Amino acid sequence: MQISLPQPSRAARRxxxxxxxxxxxxxxxxxGSSSATTATSTSTTAGGSSGAPVSGSVDLxxxxxxxxxxxxxxxxxxxxxxxxxxxxxxxxxxSGSQATSVTxxxxxxxxxxxxxxxxQKVAKAGDVSASWASTPTNGMVTDSIVSFIVRKGxxxxxxxxxxxxxxxxxVITPNPFSSGSAKWNLMAAYGAxxxxxKTDAQATTYLTQLLKxxxxxPSSASNALQTFIGGQGDVLLDYEDDGIYAQTQGExxxxxxxxxxxxxxxxxxxxxxxxxxxxxKAFVAYLLSPxxxxxxxxxxxxxxxxxxxAQFKFPTPQKTFTxxxxxxxxxxNTKFFDPANGVVAKIEQGLGVSTSSA
Numbered sequence: 196m197q198i199s200l201p202q203p204s205r206a207a208r209r210x211x212x213x214x215x216x217x218x219x220x221x222x223x224x225x226x227g228s229s230s231a232t233t234a235t236s237t238s239t240t241a242g243g244s245s246g247a248p249v250s251g252s253v254d255l256x257x258x259x260x261x262x263x264x265x266x267x268x269x270x271x272x273x274x275x276x277x278x279x280x281x282x283x284x285x286x287x288x289x290s291g292s293q294a295t296s297v298t299x300x301x302x303x304x305x306x307x308x309x310x311x312x313x314x315q316k317v318a319k320a321g322d323v324s325a326s327w328a329s330t331p332t333n334g335m336v337t338d339s340i341v342s343f344i345v346r347k348g349x350x351x352x353x354x355x356x357x358x359x360x361x362x363x364x365x366v367i368t369p370n371p372f373s374s375g376s377a378k379w380n381l382m383a384a385y386g387a388x389x390x391x392x393k394t395d396a397q398a399t400t401y402l403t404q405l406l407k408x409x410x411x412x413p414s415s416a417s418n419a420l421q422t423f424i425g426g427q428g429d430v431l432l433d434y435e436d437d438g439i440y441a442q443t444q445g446e447x448x449x450x451x452x453x454x455x456x457x458x459x460x461x462x463x464x465x466x467x468x469x470x471x472x473x474x475x476k477a478f479v480a481y482l483l484s485p486x487x488x489x490x491x492x493x494x495x496x497x498x499x500x501x502x503x504x505a506q507f508k509f510p511t512p513q514k515t516f517t518x519x520x521x522x523x524x525x526x527x528n529t530k531f532f533d534p535a536n537g538v539v540a541k542i543e544q545g546l547g548v549s550t551s552s553a
Contacts, residue, residue, distance in 0.1 A: 246277045246477055246480070248276055248277055248280060249280065249281060249471075249473045249477045250281060250474065251280075251281060251282075251470065251474035251475075252282045252284065252304075252470055252474065253282070253283050253284075253469075253475050253478050254303050254469075255283055255285045255286070255303075255304070256293055256297055256303040256305070256306050257285075257293065257306070257307040257308070258287070258288070258289065258290035258293060258308055258309040258313075258375055258415070258416070258461075259287050259288055259289060259417035260376070260417055260434055260436065260437050261287075261337075261461075261494075261496070262285075263494065264440075264491065264495075265285065268481075268487060268490050269283055271487070272478055272481045277477050277481070278478065278481065281471075281474045281477070284302075286301065286303075288415060289369070289374045289375070289414050289415035290309035290310060290313050290375030290415075291313060291373050291374065291375060292373050292415075293308065293313070294306075294308055294314075294316045294317050295316075297317050297466075298316065298317055298320040298322060302470070303322065303466050303468075303469075304465065304469035304470055304472075304474070304475040305463065305464070305465055305475050305478060306322075306463070306466060307336060307462070307463045308461065308462055309374070309459075310375040310378060310461075310524060311334070311518075311524050312378070312525070312528055313375060313462075314327060314462040314464060315524070317464075317466075322466050322467060322468065323466050323467060324467060327464040328462070332483060332500075333460075334463070334464065335460045335462055335463070335499050336462070336479075336482055336483060337436075337460075337461045337496040337497065337498070338458060338459060338460055338496070338497035338498070338499055339435045339436050339461070339496055339497055340383075340434075340452070340456045340457065340459055340497075340512065340515065341379055341432060341433070341453070341456045341457055341459065342433060342434070342435040342438055342452055342453070342456070343430050343432065343450070343452075344420070344423060344430065344432075344437075344438045344448050345429065345431075345448065345449050345450075345451055346447065346448065346449070347447040347448055347449055348449065351430070353429070354451060355453060356387045356388070356455065359384075360404040360405055360407075360408055364408055364430065365408060365410040365428045365429045366409045366410065366428060366429070367409065367410065367412075367413075367419050367422055367430070367431045367432070368409055368412060368431070368432040368433075369413050369416055370413065370548065371531075371532055372534060372540075372543075372550050372551060373415065374413075374415050374416060376419070376434060377416075378527075378531075378532060379457060380433070381402060381531070382457055382518060382521060382527060383432070383453075383455075383456050383457040384401065384402060384405055384432075385398045385399070385401070385402055385521070385531075386516050386520070389516075390514045391455065403542050406542050406546060406548075407546065410428055411427055411428060419433065420433060420437055420441060423448075424441065424446050435450065435452070435509070436494065436495035436497075437495075438450040439494075439495030440494070443495075452510040452512055453512060454513040454514065455512060455513060455514040455515075455516070456514075456515060456516075457515070457516055458515050458516070458517050460517075460518075463479060463482065463483075464479075483499070485500060485503055488500045488503040489503055492504070492506065492507045497509055534550045534551065535550075537550075
């Protein structure tokens with residue numbers, strides 16, 4: 196299954212206000228049924244923020260992929276009565292590296308990571324509350340899935356995970372020891388094999404074959420996308436939303452939804468040392484409001500509010516599984532991504548790829 200979207204102008208995307216963004220929902224309507232979500236909506240109205248005006252500066256630290264989406268979201272928030280006096284500084288990069296930077300002292304008011312694992316890291320350091328996940332959306336602000344990004348028209352006819360390990364197929368995925376996206380990608384691959392009835396040993400063998408076919412492992416999802424757009428590789432493992440963004444920028448790519456894939460859940464939190472706590476909390480509340488979630492959906496992210504998700508129709512894989520079905524991030528990280536003894540670390544070391552943590 197492929198997603199084909201209309202192309203808004205680059206200028207429109209820079210405006211940062213929801214009305215300036217060409218809605219993706221109509222193009223997605225032909226692709227399948229809506230994303231399944233369980234969270235309930237907040238009290239903020241669909242038209243904007245209902246809170247009292249706040250002022251101050253928000254230091255946003257996030258993983259690399261949602262940078263374009265935040266241009267729209269920040270502009271829309273600042274267009275509300277509540278957010279008109281709020282200013283922003285922004286830092287984007289590989290999720291693991293961003294989490295490490297926050298624990299090392301990078302100023303942060305709001306943190307948005309690729310994985311709950313990175314949020315747990317900053318919580319352990321005391322930079323966010325230990326109860327960050329105790330919210331109606333379980334601490335999550337967006338959903339997505341792992342997709343295959345291929346050349347326009349899919350010349351290698353890549354449709355399933357089995358196609359990625361065929362001779363002559365070159366794969367790109369970020370380095371899992373710096374990138375949260377890469378961890379999602381590899382667990383999607385492993386979990387897909389399990390979903391097909393394979394054993395743990397068989398699924399591990401598949402990971403070895405997949406990484407042998409991998410010709411580049413950039414530091415982040417955004418860097419991996421640029422590597423692919425630059426002409427390297429036949430298929431990129433990536434967030435669905437990253438592929439959607441590339442399409443809206445006119446890049447000659449197609450998005451293939453694999454039959455089996457993982458539900459990506461991206462966490463957000465206000466830090467314990469935010470310079471302007473009221474402004475940071477108001478911004479996060481806006482991101483989780485129906486208005487904010489609608490903009491996320493227009494940007495290609497699957498809303499975590501069921502009421503908003505119902506307005507969009509994203510592709511429905513034959514089988515969607517979660518990280519919890521594979522043991523949860525803590526167990527998965529130890530088993531697969533421990534830099535010395537993890538399953539993936541040993542495969543990467545055998546291929547000469549760095550496993551040093553960012």
